[in-house]
Amino acid sequence: MTLAERWMLPDGITEILPADASRIETLRRRLLDLYHSWGYDLVIPPMVEFADSLLIGLGRDIELSTFRVTDQISGRMMGIRADITPQTARIDAHSFPRSGANRLCYAGHVLHTRPRTPHGSRAPIQTGAELYGNGSLDADIEIISLMLETLAAAGIDEVHLDLGHVAIFRSIIARAGLDEEREAALFRLVQDKVQTELGSWLEQNVADADLRTWLLALPGLHGGREMLADAAAALAGAPSQVSEALQELTRVAEVIAQRYPQTRLFFDLGELRGYDYESGLVFAAYTPGHGHAVANGGRYDGIGAVFGRARPATGFSTDLSLLGSLGTVAFSEPGIILAPVEADPDLWALVAELRQSGERVISELGDDPELRQRCDRQLVREDGKWQLVPL
Numbered sequence: 001m002t003l004a005e006r007w008m009l010p011d012g013i014t015e016i017l018p019a020d021a022s023r024i025e026t027l028r029r030r031l032l033d034l035y036h037s038w039g040y041d042l043v044i045p046p047m048v049e050f051a052d053s054l055l056i057g058l059g060r061d062i063e064l065s066t067f068r069v070t071d072q073i074s075g076r077m078m079g080i081r082a083d084i085t086p087q088t089a090r091i092d093a094h095s096f097p098r099s100g101a102n103r104l105c106y107a108g109h110v111l112h113t114r115p116r117t118p119h120g121s122r123a124p125i126q127t128g129a130e131l132y133g134n135g136s137l138d139a140d141i142e143i144i145s146l147m148l149e150t151l152a153a154a155g156i157d158e159v160h161l162d163l164g165h166v167a168i169f170r171s172i173i174a175r176a177g178l179d180e181e182r183e184a185a186l187f188r189l190v191q192d193k194v195q196t197e198l199g200s201w202l203e204q205n206v207a208d209a210d211l212r213t214w215l216l217a218l219p220g221l222h223g224g225r226e227m228l229a230d231a232a233a234a235l236a237g238a239p240s241q242v243s244e245a246l247q248e249l250t251r252v253a254e255v256i257a258q259r260y261p262q263t264r265l266f267f268d269l270g271e272l273r274g275y276d277y278e279s280g281l282v283f284a285a286y287t288p289g290h291g292h293a294v295a296n297g298g299r300y301d302g303i304g305a306v307f308g309r310a311r312p313a314t315g316f317s318t319d320l321s322l323l324g325s326l327g328t329v330a331f332s333e334p335g336i337i338l339a340p341v342e343a344d345p346d347l348w349a350l351v352a353e354l355r356q357s358g359e360r361v362i363s364e365l366g367d368d369p370e371l372r373q374r375c376d377r378q379l380v381r382e383d384g385k386w387q388l389v390p391l
Helices: 003-007 018-037 060-065 085-095 137-153 166-174 180-192 195-205 209-220 227-234 240-259 303-307 320-326 345-356 369-374
Strands: 048-050 067-070 077-080 102-109 125-132 160-165 264-268 281-286 295-299 313-319 336-339 360-363 377-382 385-390
Touching: 018 102, 018 125, 018 137, 018 320, 085 102, 085 125, 085 303, 085 313, 125 137, 125 320, 137 240, 137 281, 137 295, 137 313, 160 166, 160 240, 166 180, 166 209, 166 240, 180 195, 180 209, 195 209, 209 227, 227 240, 227 264, 240 264, 240 281, 313 320, 336 345, 336 369, 345 360, 345 377, 345 385
Parallel strands: 160 264, 336 360, 336 377
Antiparallel strands: 048 077, 067 077, 102 125, 125 313, 160 281, 281 295, 295 313, 377 385
C-alpha cells in the first residue's frame, strides 16, 4: 500500500471538515429543536443490529443496500443500518411503545453498499420523523407539513412537492390475479412509463379489458391539481379504493396549498417508489438545480407486524449533509479569542465566563502564528486587569 492509498477514502465515503461540520451540526440542532416543538421524541438507534430485525419490512432494496458482518460474540449475522425507519418501527413496537400516537425523530449516519443516486454519498446523515399509531389522513398531512418545514429551516426556499398513492395500483392489480413474477414485470413497466411495451404486455397477460384500460392509463396520469379530475374520469369504475385515494390526494392538495402557497404541487399516479412497503400516500420534495429528491416519505402501515405489533405508520427522511450543501441559510462562526497561558486565577475565571457565554476562547500554547491569524480578539493584562481587545 502506497502512502497516498493510506489516506484515500472509498468511493462515496467522505469526511466532513470543520467549516461544513459546523454548518451541518448547527442545522441538526435546529431541526431536532423543530421536531421537538412539534412533539416528536428523539431516539438514537444503534448503528448495527442483528440482520433478522434490521432487514425486514422495507423490501428487497434495503437488503441490497445493507452491509453485513458476523457478530464475533453470538456468531449471528448483523447488519450496518442502511435506513433508520425499520429501527424506529422496532422501537415503537417494543422499546418505547405507546397505546396512542407515537412521534419519533432521529438524526444519524447510515451506510449503503452502493450510492442510491449517481455521485451520491454512501454514508448520508439520515434525518427524519415517523408517526406511529394513527392511520388518519391528518397524520399524513402533519408529516408532509413537517417535511416542508424541515426544508424551510435548511434554507431551501423553492420546493416542488410530488404526490402519489400506491393504493391505486395495488387495488387495481389485486383484481388481476397475477403471480409474483408477472406483478413485478407490470410494476416495472408502469414505473418506467413505457406505454407501448405496457400495452403489449397487458394484452398478453391481463384478460379483463377494464383492468387493461386502467393500468394503461396510470403512467400518463401526472400533472397539476387539475389532473386529479382527469384521473377520476380515466379510472371510473375502478375499485372503491381508487376513488378514496383520489379523494385523499385532493384533500392533501387543498391543505398543503393553503399552508404553503409557495410550494408547487405535482401529482403522479404511476409513481410507485417504495411499492414493496408503502401502503398509501407517497411524497417527495425536489428543488431546482438538484436532479433527485431532497426528501421523501409516505405511509407504510403494518411494518411493525414483523415485530409483533402492527401499527399505522407514516414518515419522511432526508440527508442532513445534502440539506446543508443546498440550503441558503447563513451559518456564521463566532470569532475566536486568544488567551495567554498563565497561572492566574483571575484569567482562568474570565476565560471560563467567556466560554459559558458562548465565546470561543483558545489558549496560545507557545508561538503559533497561524492561530493568531484566526483570532480576532485577545486577552491582555492592562493596569493589573485582564481586558478583551482587538487582535
